[in-house]
Amino acid sequence: MSTPAAPPIPLDRESVARAGDHRALRIWLRLLTCTQLIERQVRSRLREQFGTTLPRFDLMAQLERHPEGLKMNELSRLLMVTGGNVTAIVDQLEKEGLVERVDEPADRRAFRIHLTRAGERTFAEMAGAHEEWVVELFAGMSRREQDELLGLLAKVKQHAVEVIS
Amino acid sequence: MSTPAAPPIPLDRESVARAGDHRALRIWLRLLTCTQLIERQVRSRLREQFGTTLPRFDLMAQLERHPEGLKMNELSRLLMVTGGNVTAIVDQLEKEGLVERVDEPADRRAFRIHLTRAGERTFAEMAGAHEEWVVELFAGMSRREQDELLGLLAKVKQHAVEVIS
DNA sequence: TATTGTTATACTCTATAACTATA
DNA sequence: TATAGTTATAGAGTATAACAATA
Numbered sequence: 399m400s401t402p403a404a405p406p407i408p409l410d411r412e413s414v415a416r417a418g419d420h421r422a423l424r425i426w427l428r429l430l431t432c433t434q435l436i437e438r439q440v441r442s443r444l445r446e447q448f449g450t451t452l453p454r455f456d457l458m459a460q461l462e463r464h465p466e467g468l469k470m471n472e473l474s475r476l477l478m479v480t481g482g483n484v485t486a487i488v489d490q491l492e493k494e495g496l497v498e499r500v501d502e503p504a505d506r507r508a509f510r511i512h513l514t515r516a517g518e519r520t521f522a523e524m525a526g527a528h529e530e531w532v533v534e535l536f537a538g539m540s541r542r543e544q545d546e547l548l549g550l551l552a553k554v555k556q557h558a559v560e561v562i563s
Numbered sequence: 564m565s566t567p568a569a570p571p572i573p574l575d576r577e578s579v580a581r582a583g584d585h586r587a588l589r590i591w592l593r594l595l596t597c598t599q600l601i602e603r604q605v606r607s608r609l610r611e612q613f614g615t616t617l618p619r620f621d622l623m624a625q626l627e628r629h630p631e632g633l634k635m636n637e638l639s640r641l642l643m644v645t646g647g648n649v650t651a652i653v654d655q656l657e658k659e660g661l662v663e664r665v666d667e668p669a670d671r672r673a674f675r676i677h678l679t680r681a682g683e684r685t686f687a688e689m690a691g692a693h694e695e696w697v698v699e700l701f702a703g704m705s706r707r708e709q710d711e712l713l714g715l716l717a718k719v720k721q722h723a724v725e726v727i728s
Numbered sequence: 729t730a731t732t733g734t735t736a737t738a739c740t741c742t743a744t745a746a747c748t749a750t751a
Numbered sequence: 752t753a754t755a756g757t758t759a760t761a762g763a764g765t766a767t768a769a770c771a772a773t774a
Contacts, residue, residue: 410640410641410643411621411625411641411642411643412720413625413628414621414625414627420694420697420698421701421706421709421710421713422694422697422698422700422701422702422709423694423697423698424713425701425712425713425716426601426697426700426701428713428716428717428720429594429597429598429601429716430602431720432594432719432720432723433595433598434643435720435724435727436591436594436723437595438643439723439727441763451763452763452764453763453764456579459579460576460579462579463579469732469733470732470733470734471731471732471733474733476575476576477576478575478576478599478603479764479765479766480765480766480767481732481733481734482733482734482735482736482765482766482767482768483764483765483766484733485733485735486734486764489734505731505732505773505774506772506773506774507731507732507733507772507773507774508731508732508773509732509733529585529587529588532585532587532588532591533585533587533588534726535587535591535722535723536586536587536590536591536722537587537722537726538718538719538721538722538723538725539715539718539719539722541586543715543718544586544587544590546711546715547590547712547715547716547719548586548589548590548593550704550708550711550712550715551590551593551597551712552593553703553708554701554703554704555577555593555596555597555600556703557700557701557702557703558597558600558601558604558700558703559600560703561604561699561700561702562604616740617741618740618741618742634755634756635755635756635757636754636755636756644741644742644743645742645744646755646756646757647742647743647744647745647756647757647758647759648741648742648743649756650756650757650758651741651757652741654757667755670750670751670754670755671749671750671751672748672749672750672754672755672756673750673754673755673756674755674756729774730773731772731773731774732771732773732774733770733771733772733773734769734770734771734772735768735769735770735771736767736768736769736770737766737767737769738765738766738767739764739765739766739767740763740764740765740766741762741763741764741765742761742762742763742764743760743761743762743763744759744760744761744762745758745759745760746758746759746760747756747757747758747759748755748756748757748758749754749755749756749757750753750755750756751752751753751754751755
């Protein structure tokens with residue numbers, strides 16, 4: 399695994415940042431690296447331990463948060479993906495009995511998606527493990543630092559949303 | 564586009580975090596949302612304005628940082644992807660005359676990948692625009708806050724690398 | 729006409745594994 | 752045997768656009 403005599407090649411993508419680069423660029427590269435490291439870990443554990451994927455987990459998380467159910471287009475907006483993809487994921491989960499489509503009386507085009515009982519049980523198990531992984535991955539910081547990071551990311555998010563829209 | 568009378572559905576994936584959730588979970592969801600917002604913006608601008616993709620841009624960025632050239636397995640490590648993918652991207656870029664494979668005299672199995680002159684010109688253009696986008700996207704913070712964020716992300720990264728390996 | 733959701737399609741990105749040529 | 756790189760393949764993830772049903 400190690401290459402002791404290797405040339406001085408840095409470790410990862412962030413190494414494209416130079417000393418003179420703008421701070422924003424360095425932040426972006428580091429943000430991307432952090433996210434990819436963690437996301438890859440979470441994806442692989444979800445696959446190995448629960449045979450599922452991150453988008454499926456995310457969709458179930460949204461449903462768990464909204465026991466009244468969510469419409470397809472609401473899921474699409476929350477998950478930040480287009481409608482066709484939501485259909486595909488809901489189809490899979492429905493086939494496995496984890497979610498169900500319930501007719502919306504007020505609008506015969508639409509329906510609300512719910513977790514089934516089995517879906518709730520399955521999700522609770524996954525969510526517990528998921529939270530443990532994440533806590534472990536962020537355990538290198540004090541509580542105070544975590545709060546600071548949370549606040550700074552809130553600023554990033556708010557500004558990015560403004561710029562984009 | 565807007566739904567004024569819509570039910571109180573929050574805006575995005577991060578809305579799965581509840582008040583009682585562990586800080587780490589809230590950080591992770593916010594980190595993921597920030598990264599996705601920015602990454603999507605960068606991807607779409609790279610595609611629209613330069614007809615390229617983020618992995619291709621990243622690969623060229625690594626080459627620009629290493630004028631002496633990089634071997635395929637070095638690129639693979641730096642970009643955090645497996646070898647087959649690097650071959651595919653390098654093939655595309657070589658076909659477009661942006662990079663070239665140069666034989667490595669010391670090892671006849673290997674070669675070094677370089678940017679061509681055209682590749683350097685093309686990358687310089689893209690990198691300039693890319694930096695402007697990123698600076699704009701992170702402009703909501705003071706310089707001091709940017710430094711703090713950079714430091715906190717360094718901690719996240721370091722710890723994550725330790726946990727994973 | 730606009731909206732909800734589905735279907736069909738295509739493309740990018742990625743991992744895995746089998747393969748070759750060389751070390 | 753181990754390493755450098757390629758090839759083939761499969762699957763995840765995503766966007767786009769055309770479509771049917773309903774509002």
